[in-house]
Amino acid sequence: MLMQPCDSLWRASAPTAPELPMLDQELTVDVAIVGGGFTGLSAALHLAKLGISVALVEAEEIGFGGSGRNVGLANAGLWLEPDELDRQLGAEAGRTLYDALAVAPSYVYGLIEEYGIECEATRHGTLHCGVGKSGLTQLQRRCEQMQRRGAPVELLSAAEAQERIGSEKFNAALFDPRAGTIQPLAYARGLARAALKEGAQLFDHSPVENIVPEGDLWSVKTAQGHLKAERVILATNAYGEYGMKDQARKFxxxxxxxxxxxxxxxxxxxxxxxxxxxxxxxxxxxxxxxxxxxxxxxxxxxxxxxxxxxxxxxxxxxxxxxxxxxxxxxxxxxxxxxxSEDHLPHCQQLQRGLFSIAGYSGRGIGPGTVVGKELAEWFAGQRDSLSVPMTTLRDxxxxxxxxxxxxxxxxxxxxxxxxxxxx
Ligand SMILES: Cc1cc2nc3c(=O)[nH]c(=O)nc-3n(C[C@H](O)[C@H](O)[C@H](O)COP(=O)(O)OP(=O)(O)OC[C@H]3O[C@@H](n4cnc5c(N)ncnc54)[C@H](O)[C@@H]3O)c2cc1C
The missing domain is CATH 3.30.9.10 (D-Amino Acid Oxidase, subunit A, domain 2)
Structure with a gap:
């Protein structure tokens, strides 16, 4: 074990992780993925499902990063208010991203059902709970913007919110019935099992130390092995360690x-x-x-x-x-x-065939799952672009x-x- 895993409730209550080997060989695949969180696992699962050969290497254990430690709110959308999304990306790109993430919880719960993932999945909605006058104003604004885009959200009165939450400290709550809660580490481990079932190769305790071009391919090197691939996805988000530190400096x-x-x-x-x-x-x-x-x-x-x-x-x-x-x-x-500086996730093409996805800014269950799927479809030629912005980020x-x-x-x-x- 290179870094200590955290002593979380999720580690104590998740079904056991699939047993994975360390990478100790040379392997040539179509796509190599660095990082075993929602993004990398979803990409691996969907690539394998589309018949594209894929290997994923994780430095520690599946779900070691944010994916195994988060709150487990499977939300629709991002932190940013929808109008702000349009302002930053332009109306068309803003709407594309909004629409893709509005259905993210359905996609997550669909995968959970399809692969029988045991992860305490409940879909009783989420409550964004209002505190003070500015909190109420924020919820009213969000509600109006979301309803204008057809979201089935409802602004609960103080009395309704207090009854649902069981606390008198909130003056309103924005109820989103599309969302719910999951046991996040159990979901990550379940995605790993699903990816294995579809034919992806997964390795843990195999930190990537270096990624270098080798002819037309990339060589992704760990201490004892290496992957050769035409395309590489860096899915290390906030946990970029070892050879991934450059990525972490962008957030x-x-x-x-x-x-x-x-x-x-x-x-x-x-x-x-x-x-x-x-x-x-x-x-x-x-x-x-x-x-x-x-x-x-x-x-x-x-x-x-x-x-x-x-x-x-x-x-x-x-x-x-x-x-x-x-x-x-x-x-x-x-x-x-x-x-991220703009609170948006970003896909970067660092060099030809070398991609990085990160910057979820605290909203990664739905977005990470959806972005992983979109990357797979993009690589398979099934879509022209991703719904997240393609950007070059600086440190x-x-x-x-x-x-x-x-x-x-x-x-x-x-x-x-x-x-x-x-x-
Ligand atoms: C405390 C907390 C609460 C959150 N709550 C929510 C929530 O309620 N709802 C929500 O939607 N989102 C939430 N998020 C955000 C969400 O958890 C993340 O956006 C999401 O997990 C990111 O997934 P990922 O796969 O991109 O990265 P991660 O899950 O962080 O995975 C990155 C992986 O890369 C590995 N890695 C790093 N360097 C290397 C290397 N050199 N070689 C190989 N592997 C490497 C790491 O070990 C890690 O396992 C929360 C995040 C945190 C931290």
């Missing part, structure tokens, strides 16, 4: 930490998120909350894992749900989000300073919430 890594309680009592379960929607709030420094299948509350917030994070979470949970006045945390873990200037700014800002904000200076 700001933002830490997001989660805690999971012991299973709640029946009485608590009847009051806290009784319908089990996945939730996040409109606060400047966002928090998220959801239930797992065993009845644990999974509560998260921006910032790295620390003793202070746990004490902030305990206090915040108690304020939101007084019935949870003495929560016991059973699991705590952290993940890294690849935050982010002052990246470490920006990372520190977000980290310190998150802790300061949580301190303000704990001291009741902020909502």
């Amino acid at each position: 700001v890594p933002i830490f997001y930490s989660q805690l999971a309680t012991k299973p709640l009592s029946d009485q608590q379960l009847s009051k806290v998120l009784p319908n089990k929607e996945g939730c996040w709030d409109t606060c400047t420094v966002m928090s998220s909350f959801r239930m797992d299948q065993q009845g644990r509350l999974v509560f998260g917030g921006m910032g790295g894992e620390s003793h202070y994070h746990a004490s902030w979470a305990s206090q915040r949970v108690k304020e939101l749900w007084p019935i949870l006045n003495k929560v016991e945390w059973e699991f705590a873990w952290t993940g890294k989000i690849a935050y 982010i200037p002052l990246r470490e300073v920006k990372r520190m700014f977000y980290e310190v800002g998150a802790h300061g904000y949580h301190y303000g919430q704990s001291a009741h200076v902020l909502k």
Whole structure:
């Protein structure tokens, strides 16, 4: 093991990972993929399904990165408001991306059903929970923009939101019935099994150290083996390590930490998120909350894992749900989000045949799955382009300073919430 896997609820409760070999040979395939998260796995699955030979190498284990650590909200769309998407990309490209991601949850739940993936999949919708006047205004704006594009979203009143969430602290909630929750690591492992079933070759504990041209092909080198391929997909997002560090420099890594309680009592379960929607709030420094299948509350917030994070979470949970006045945390873990400057995922063609996809900015379950599928279809000549923008990204200037700014800002904000200076 090269890096320590995190001690997360998802690792404790996921079905076992498929046993994979290390890459210790030379292999020639049509497409080589670096990174075993949703993007790489979905690309591998769909390429294999289309009869294109593919091998994927993962540095650690399947789902080691964001895919095995996230909140598990399978959302439609991106963080950006739809009008902002149009403003940044232009109306046509904005609409193309919006439409592709509006159906992303259906695609994810469809794959789960098709391949019988056991990943605690529930589709009870998500609630974007309003805090304060600006939160309400934001939800009204989002609702109008989404409804204008035909989305079946509904803005719940304070009373309706409070009933669904079981907390009096929210003044509205935007309900999206298209979305739901999954156990993310279980989904990643299930995608890996599905890709193997379709004929993809997967290798773990095989960090890529170098990628060099060799004649018309790329040579993707690990310590003990190498893949030769005409096309290579770098799908390392925020976790680009070893030979992938150049890619990681194009995004700001933002830490997001989660805690999971012991299973709640029946009485608590009847009051806290009784319908089990996945939730996040409109606060400047966002928090998220959801239930797992065993009845644990999974509560998260921006910032790295620390003793202070746990004490902030305990206090915040108690304020939101007084019935949870003495929560016991059973699991705590952290993940890294690849935050792009424009909050959009980007596909880059770094050189002929060498592609990188990253920058999901915290929305990668649906987008990663869809982008992996689109890449496969594009390589197979079934589509002319991808729905995500093709861009050449530069290294982010002052990246470490920006990372520190977000980290310190998150802790300061949580301190303000704990001291009741902020909502
Ligand atoms: C805490 C957190 C919460 C989130 N919550 C949500 C959510 O609720 N909903 C949502 O839609 N999205 C969420 N996201 C975002 C989502 O998890 C990511 O966008 C998504 O997992 C990215 O998938 P990926 O396959 O592109 O990258 P990753 O899953 O990060 O996979 C990259 C892989 O590349 C491997 N790798 C790196 N370097 C090398 C190398 N040199 N050789 C071989 N392999 C290498 C890594 O080990 C890693 O496994 C969240 C993210 C985090 C971190």
